[in-house]
Amino acid sequence: MxxxxxxxxxxxxxxxxxxxxxxxxxxxxxxxxxxxxxxxxxxxxxxxxxxxxxxxxxxxxxxxxxxxxxxxxxxxxxxxxxxxxxxxxxxxxxxxxxxxxRTPELIALARKYKVAVVLAADSEYPQIADITAPFVYARIMGTSEKQAKGYSTKALDAWAERARQLAAGITPDDLETCAEPPAKAATRDVYLYVISGFKERNPAAAMALLKKL
Known part of the structure; x- marks a missing residue:
């Protein structure tokens, strides 16, 4: 507060x-x-x-x-x-x-109330990538001390492409979902945060993603 x-x-x-x-x-x-x-x-x-x-x-x-x-x-x-x-x-x-x-019941409820289910990725938490709201909220948590930019170039390219697809209302094929996708794809704002992992690398990863996008 x-x-x-x-x-x-x-x-x-x-x-x-x-x-x-x-x-x-x-x-x-x-x-x-x-x-x-x-x-x-x-x-x-x-x-x-x-x-x-x-x-x-x-x-x-x-x-x-x-x-x-x-x-x-x-x-x-x-x-x-x-x-x-x-x-x-x-x-x-x-x-x-x-x-x-991780159940279709959650997705149905979230869509009913137009609430986003946070996409938690590269972590121990369940990945739920279903689009349920007019926006997408993603938190990626896999930065490593071994990578100067937190993630490898390949991983950063993958997340940049996923962000583009999510912004177009498309659920990327390589993310885990619980239910059928929305009947109609529509453009959406995407809020993508780099958190947890090796925290000292998170700003570098975020800036690298911004550059790619």
């Missing part, structure tokens, strides 16, 4: 086309009954988040690796995520990290 002054400062200090992605407080997701997260979610949005205005990008609701999929409770949680507040549209992404979420 941040103070309103922090959000306002971030807004003022960044270029006009900069977009922030926020990670929601764990108090909303790290709980036995997700349907009871309403108060925490409301407090989060009342904390000054909207001061980012048009620079507010996707909000990542990250779940503990031990949290298992319960369709009814998970849908109750998705219902709590506002599509907009005071006329400002919001984008939500759920980062689920237990194998029980």
């Amino acid at each position: 941040q103070k309103p002054a922090s959000y306002e400062k971030w807004y003022q200090e960044t270029p006009d086309d900069f977009v922030f992605s926020l990670k929601a407080p764990r108090y909303a997701t790290n709980r036995k009954v997700l349907a009871e997260a309403g108060d925490t979610i409301e407090r989060f949005f009342a904390s000054g988040v909207l001061l980012l205005k048009q620079k507010l990008g996707p909000i990542n609701w990250q779940f503990a690796p031990t949290k298992k999929f319960d369709a009814d409770d998970f849908e109750a949680f998705l219902k709590l995520l506002p599509a907009s507040i005071e006329g400002q549209k919001l984008r939500h992404a759920v980062e689920v990290r237990h194998d029980s979420f």
Whole structure:
């Protein structure tokens, strides 16, 4: 949780086309009954988040690796995520990290509420590359100390091509999915982050991907 002054400062200090992605407080997701997260979610949005205005990008609701999929409770949680507040549209992404979420039921729910399922790649977490929202949120976690740019040239080329396909609304053939692709491909914003792995190499990998794209 941040103070309103922090959000306002971030807004003022960044270029006009900069977009922030926020990670929601764990108090909303790290709980036995997700349907009871309403108060925490409301407090989060009342904390000054909207001061980012048009620079507010996707909000990542990250779940503990031990949290298992319960369709009814998970849908109750998705219902709590506002599509907009005071006329400002919001984008939500759920980062689920237990194998029980690898089911078509999750994909159906995410598409129903237009929430992105985070594409976690090159990691120990389950890879779910299904497109479920008007945008894609990917987190790649395989950087290595042995590579000057974190990833090999071949791996960077592969991720650049996957990003292009995802932006065109196409799910790359070499990524793992749980359900059938959307009936119609449509262009989408792609938010791709290089995290975890050998962290010192992550900026180099991100810049290398930007150059390729």
